[in-house]
Amino acid sequence: MSEPRRILEMNAFDNRQGGAGPVARRLDNLGAASVLFYRAPIEMVSAQGAWMVAVDGTRYLDFYNNVPSVGHSHPEVVAAVSRQIATLNTHTRYLVAGVDTYLEALKARLPSALSNVVLTCSGSEANDLAMRVARQVSGAGGFVVTETAYHGNTALVTEASPSALKRTAPPAHVVTVPAPGREAYGDDIAGGFARAIRAAMAELDARGIGTAALLADSIFSSDGIFADPPGFLRPAVEAVQAAGGLYIADEVQPGFARTGSAFWGYARHGVAPDIVTMGKPMGNGFPMAGMAARPEHLAAFCEDTGYFNTFGGNPVACAAGLAVLRVIEEEGLQDNAQRVGARLKSDLEEIAARAPRVAAVRGAGLFLGVDLCAPDAPGTPDAAFTVQVIDAMRDAGVLIGAAGRYGATLKLRPPLCLSQAEADRFTEAFAGAVLP
Amino acid sequence: MSEPRRILEMNAFDNRQGGAGPVARRLDNLGAASVLFYRAPIEMVSAQGAWMVAVDGTRYLDFYNNVPSVGHSHPEVVAAVSRQIATLNTHTRYLVAGVDTYLEALKARLPSALSNVVLTCSGSEANDLAMRVARQVSGAGGFVVTETAYHGNTALVTEASPSALKRTAPPAHVVTVPAPGREAYGDDIAGGFARAIRAAMAELDARGIGTAALLADSIFSSDGIFADPPGFLRPAVEAVQAAGGLYIADEVQPGFARTGSAFWGYARHGVAPDIVTMGKPMGNGFPMAGMAARPEHLAAFCEDTGYFNTFGGNPVACAAGLAVLRVIEEEGLQDNAQRVGARLKSDLEEIAARAPRVAAVRGAGLFLGVDLCAPDAPGTPDAAFTVQVIDAMRDAGVLIGAAGRYGATLKLRPPLCLSQAEADRFTEAFAGAVLP
Structure with a gap:
């Protein structure tokens, strides 16, 4: 091989x-x-x-x-963006009703526990923030990802994206596991994947780093797409959560109804994410992304760090995002x-x-x-x-x-x-x- | 005090x-x-x-x-975005003529040596990338910033943004200097600031980290705005460059004609940046930003790391950006x-x-x-x-x-x-x- x-x-x-x-x-x-x-x-x-x-x-x-x-150039998204950009485009330091209308429509699709949403410009920014929230909440520094994962392009997220590292291995705080397919785990994907995750956490413990989170795209897109059997992710996620780590569901690719059976890819596996990140299809091409988290997790992060995203949550992005949700529903x-x-x-x-x-x-x-x-x-x-x-x-x-x-x-x-x-x-x- | x-x-x-x-x-x-x-x-x-x-x-x-x-809701920007989003919005893995038209118009405003531009979604992403390019090129890990600087919200950039750190000091690879005002340097701002920068570089050397870059907003916005005397930045920048470090001109705030005497804030100081980052006004609110660098610097970074920005350089952003450049000129x-x-x-x-x-x-x-x-x-x-x-x-x-x-x-x-x-x-x- x-x-x-x-x-x-x-x-x-x-x-x-x-x-x-x-x-x-x-x-x-x-x-x-x-x-x-x-x-x-x-x-x-x-x-x-x-x-x-x-x-x-x-x-x-x-x-x-x-x-x-x-769909490319969808008329409802085009109309929503064109209307809003001619009216008002500003940041979240002022109140704008349409921003909250969108956030509420989005939250209606999310687990009720994840009731705070930080809007960003890109899935990379969302994952960068999520990883820091996970570190703050867990008190640990390490991440488990799959071996050909891609989660984004910032410094922190690139370290957890082995497919973006051309010549180097991930740093010590990132441990990889084989993608959840038959090649690595045979017929027992759920059990094998959970064992691999546990071994990765043990390795992070042995390195004195500990596990902040399992960061996983529930469709494992860059690994080659692994969807079955439904539920295989659950033992792995539960093992991470039982050990005090978080499960960051990177829904940048599988989210927004693409996997068919549910609005989010993780739902296919019956798991409860601690953080959900989203991006690509969120605005049908208008640059926007976001992170949904528990209020207490976000508050813990914000105690140490001032976070503000100039373009994140602008009313034009929210108009695009609302049109996307409406079109998914109506069509x-x-x-x-x-x-x-x-x-x-x-x-x-x-x-x-x-x-x-x-x-x-x-x-x-x-x-x-x-x-x-x-x-x-x-x-x-x-x-x-x-x-x-x-x-x-x-x-x-x-x-x-x-x-x-x-x-x-x-x-x-x-x-x-x-x-x-x-x-x-x-x-x-x-x-x-x-x-x- | x-x-x-x-x-x-x-x-x-x-x-x-x-x-x-x-x-x-x-x-x-x-x-x-x-x-x-x-x-x-x-x-x-x-x-x-x-x-x-x-x-x-x-x-x-x-x-x-x-x-x-x-200007809010500028009709030329509104028209450009509305027209382009109804026609085509895709990524830079396909050729789109308008994208290159924009890049060329932008490059005409930049030093000719900085002939490669990476378009991103936010100034944070641009600075995050610039800091990594500087590390790759310099072979050093440290950054010198002013003591109340703000450069963005990713993990790496937040570490170099003391104003975003509520309870902690920057990490060891970031050394701060007082803002270039009379309070710290009296009548000799140029000399005093350069001495402070040299001392910061010596400190990074003493820590075994070395200086990758001076990362500075040439108007020192979050420090309280320090513009005079013109040219005061030059001895500091030359000291960094002489020592093998880069000068990253963070033009996210002063760029795009705001400082009046020139299109970029650094031009006020007669310095030659190694990297220019830009953002906020670039699309008049359409989420877009960028990093301009020397081809050989970008190539060195890309040898190790695959960088792609899904929304960065989309044709709608480029239409907004081109309209902004045109309006600045025409008006x-x-x-x-x-x-x-x-x-x-x-x-x-x-x-x-x-x-x-x-x-x-x-x-x-x-x-x-x-x-x-x-x-x-x-x-x-x-x-x-x-x-x-x-x-x-x-x-x-x-x-x-x-x-x-x-x-x-x-x-x-x-x-x-x-x-x-x-x-x-x-x-x-x-x-x-x-x-x-």
């Missing part, structure tokens, strides 16, 4: 050789921080619903971007994610049964992972073939990317408004790319 | 006693993270130009919020800041000469600080009187706040479109509040 590949994004190229035109222009502006999709990157000009339009007129079905979750997007996602998964499983290079299909709702492998060798992930499939899908007009320890898991995250016809279009393109 | 008061915001109350209505609602939602202006907070409903309108119809002249810098806002600011400063100095409780007026352009003191005791800052003045100004329809080591410096940051009549309105209200 090969070494874990630690790389933030599988379909990412630095395009250093990419000569002229818009790619050269981008490299000149962003430098080494430029990471474009595809060896021949796509220039986009517009997007609506599940579709993006390139400068050459090509229309692409977006099966990858989990930010515009209610029945959670049900749609559940229904279209289930059918998509079973269609992909049918293809897998016929395709010797498709090893497994996993996931929940409209958050699916498909493992690609060497021919007739399900245990041998094939990252090179995965890139081929991604390119073939692009040629077929479908945008998709990959994740996971081996870079060989296609990550499917279309907008939640995906129609059955659009799902079928994906399935057809996928069959064309993987069937012999 | 009293101990330094370390508090993030002087006109900030937690309003824990604030019974009913919208304040109670806010506290129920934000909990300990709620920090509202005024003991009786104001509920706002709209804002245009330099004016905000409360729910009771009261109109307030906004002399404090440095985010809506080209001559830098000249306006210079001209109206200079007149405002001299009017305030005239009042100070007659008002025994006004000890000093400092600043540049439309970023001014006014020290308030005990009666006829210019050396005795008076925070309680400052709160009285803030409340009296509010009663006169003017929004203002305070900063500084003693919480006794009024901080004036009106929109850059401020008219002379609006400036006069402030001066009149201020005279009423401070003249005997």
